[in-house]
Amino acid sequence: MTLASVARLALLAGLAAAAPHARAQAPDTLRLDAVLGALYADNPTLQAARLDARALARRGDQVGALPDPTASVMVAPYPILTARGTQRSQWRVEQMLPWPGTLGLRRDAADAAAEAARIGADVTALDLGQRATRAYADLVRTQEAAEVVRSFQARLDAFAEAAAVRYEVGRGPQGAVLQVQLERQRLAERLIELGRQRDRAVQALARVLDRPGLTVGRVVTPPPALPTDLDLDALALGLRPEVAQAQARIVQAEADVALAERAYYPDLGVGVVYTDVAPADAPPTATGRDALGLMASVRIPLGRDRLRAGVDEARLRQRAAQARLQATETAVQADVADALSDARRAAESVALYRDVLLPQSLTTVESALAGYTTGTVDFLAFLDAERARFQVQLGLVDARARLLDAAADLARAVGLTTPAVSPLQDR
Structure with a gap:
């Protein structure tokens, strides 16, 4: 067996042994849909936002109800002589009645504020989902990069063996052995750095999921597909909670304007008065019978300057809410265009590496390996080809x-809770 054959067999044996090791999978896998499901179910920040919205939803029943009636009693420590006799005490109950329609407007304003808060929880969910997906993308990147590094390490072991064989028989330079050793050292340092990056990604995911001490095995996610036949602007305007929240703010502002205008009208009050009269012989008109009376009251809105200021404030807030809706719609369309552009560029980059650069690098490695085994290419040239493929x-x-990050950003821009569902559904 020639020296070239020995070196080639050692190299190919090492490469064959490295392949299954690089593709070994841990049994405990984690998928993106499971991460997002746990996030939406258990995240305390999201739960707090939802509970706040539920609490605010109970305010409509409070402000839309009649005010409590007022009850009072007057007891005379000294006799009060009246035409009917001596008055001992007087009992009074009064109910204030806001101008018709006022209570309904108060309820409408409170319900609109509660709806805006509920939609705010959906905004929080989208933000948390984007953060979780980005942390997951970091886990995917560090995991796949570590597999590529370990696979190259295994191939370097085979390279080292082949270089050592040629050096021992005087057919190869010692520099080839040193180059392999230096390359292996650099790969070991890169694995350490990837480990640190993976730990940071795990902790970022733990913070989003509120799971201290989170441990993650292998992460698995299919590549997202980008939409090609959807009107994403219209879809985003219909799905983005920020748009619905701005619309709810307009409804609230309109109710506030109507309430401010309704403040010009008086509130009415009705009541009953019961007078306790003691039996007496004097005055001659005394009957000794108790008295019952009806009463009415009016709250007169006299502060016209104050009322006009209240109406002006409400109308200005209404115009501000309408302007915010317009700004939100513009921002949504810009977000979609920006995110879609990034996603398409990321998809093009993936296609370039997968369909052009990677096949070219494999062809270069095969050509260099053939030249190395026949002695027409030196070891360093072959190692350079392997480095290029790496x-x-x-x-x-x-x-x-980057494509998964871009898919997360696009899902957030459109208003989807995950990049793994339509319109980013996997092909």
């Missing part, structure tokens, strides 16, 4: 992670 593989990993 860098392309890492570039593909980074491009896939």
